[in-house]
Amino acid sequence: MTVVADRIARLRALMAEKGIDAYVVPTADFHQSEYVGEHFKARKFITGFSGSYGTAVIGKDDAGLWTDGRYFFQAEHEMEGSGVRLMKMFVGDTPSVTEWLASYVPKGGKVGFDGRVLSMGEGQEYEEALTKKGIQIDYSEDLIDQIWEDRPPLSDKPAFFLEEKYSGESASSKLKRVRKVMEEQGATVHIIASLDDVCWLLNVRGDDIDFFPLLLSYAIVKTDSVDLYVDETKLNDQILAEFAKVDVVLHPYNDIYEDIKNLSENDVAMIDPMKMNYALYKNIPCKTVECANPTILMKAMKNPVELENIKEAHIKDGVAITKFMYWIKTRYDKEVITELSAADKLTSLRAEQEGYIRDSFEPLCAFADHAAMMHYSPSKETDVQLKEGNLFLNDTGGGYYEGSTDITRTFVLGSINEELKKYFTAVVRAMMNLARAKFLYGCYGYNLDVLAREPIWELDLDFQCGTGHGVGYLANVHEPPTGFRWYIVPSKNEHHQLEEGMVITDEPGIYEDGKFGIRTENEFIVRKGTANKYGQFMYFETITFAPIDLDGIDPQYLSKAEKDWLNDYHKQVYEKIAPHLTDEEREWLKTYTREI
Secondary structure (H helix, E strand, O other): OOHHHHHHHHHHHHHHHHOOOEEEEEOOOOOOOOOOOHHHOHHHHHHOOOOOOOEEEEEOOOEEEEEOHHHHHHHHHHOOOOOOEEEEOOOOOOOOHHHHHHHHOOOOOEEEOEHHHOEHHHHHHHHHHHHOOOOEEEOEOOHHHHHOOOOOOOOOOOOEEOOHHHHOOOHHHHHHHHHHHHHHHOOOEEEEOOHHHHHHHHOEEOOOEOOEOOOOOEEEEEOOOEEEEOOHHHOOHHHHHHHHHOOEEEEOHHHHHHHHHHOOOOOEEEEOOOOOEHHHHHOOOOEEEEOOOHHHHHHHOOOHHHHHHHHHHHHHHHHHHHHHHHHHHHHOOOOOOEHHHHHHHHHHHHHOOOOEEEEOOOOEEEEHHHHHOOOOOOOOOOOOEOOOOEEEEEEEOEEEOOEEOOEEEEEEEOOOOHHHHHHHHHHHHHHHHHHOOEEEOOOOHHHHHHHHHHHHHOOOOOOOOOOEEEOOOOOOOOEEEEEEOOOOOHHHOOEOOOOOOOEEEEOOEEEEOOOEEEEOEEEEEEEEEEEEOOEEEEEEEEOOOOOOOHHHOOHHHOOHHHHHHHHHHHHHHHHHHHHHOOHHHHHHHHHHOOOO
């Protein structure tokens, strides 16, 4: 029996004691964060699957893990021998979690979960789907905690204040904007449970989640003050002084569940069903008005100070990536370089840049067939050496005071066959097609996604994930409410039209299980173009600058417009990055930014 299978057996024994037929374990903390701290990695603990997205359901005699196409290969590999079946979301007739529960659990049976790690919206879906089948819901038990003997504690790392030269707007101004929305909605209080929204609103950051500079906290915004639920020992004198300016009242982190019950019956609470946990929602005693947290759109539309800072962060990041590419391309055949040592090298190069804080997500450095797993991250058990004749994909990012970055480059090591070159070129064409888009204001990401998919669909291929996502400012690297995909996934919260000032990634790819993976990713800013009788035209300003490996490009597949774009892009890369390089690196860069 594997370690995971043993854990599942112990969980099932506990479920039997509690009369629970199926127990749900999502990938979440108490704040519906996409990535979570070590304390909250319950789904990984009970399935072995380490990806960032997925929900496990453990039944009496069956178990499943629901995740999307980014993780199919990885999940099957990591869960081997666990007894947990992979349930491929959005593929064929795979039932949803609620559909499976409704068919699996008998009438009169019980479904359990920790209500703090399930969103309000999901909890309501469970209620609707299960109670009409005569199935009970118990959201009061954290059963995983009862079998996880050495569970990591909650983080106690210190927070820091993000000064206005970086944020571009004071907390006072942001609160004024939020309170205006509250007034429009007829709300007297606004309950915020999502970490990035709390941190953005109060211009504070933390270190409670690996790679994500966020602070475990909840906020209740009132008309004249803010109740903040946080571990006060994390806050320094500067933060306390800034909080005093906007009447922030501090409370212990976990007290919100009881304090929320003390809201007046005359209060009206503005809440976001996708950004609040089910247990917190069930404790609200007053009338509620449901809408998206106004901070979601506010923080997605970066202000001029943020945008200039972000562009500066990308120059720093481009220097690190270019130096990294030079190091890989000139050294892989002269010394032992592995996926892990390459990741460490890139982190060290980023750390040389002024203003660097930490990587913005776990480095995804994948050689050869490992790159077929879209979100593969190397470990000591899987680490391999980089060798000639294949591709090395690196999807990484840096977190700087000037903002967060997300970039993917695929490097050719030695020579590759013509088929791989064709695929490599198609991916670059796909990225360029979207980057070159001009469109009318009012378009959504799903209106434009086909531009990136077309060169890949022409080959009768596809990539089973979105094409791009919003990027937060020193916050979540995946930021709603906008992204690129050809279909709408409500849980992704990416169905808002493209607005000026949004920062979004453009990252198409081709992945063949057991063979290779190719991805090229840049970021761009949504900008306003010409306004005329037809409306407001929009375009994308590319802000990522690092070479695209010309060793993988076959020019016969490029149109003149595509060659012109790529040549102009590489000209900008050289102009912006070369001044920060050594003479030897600069000469090398001339070759890898040459015109084709």
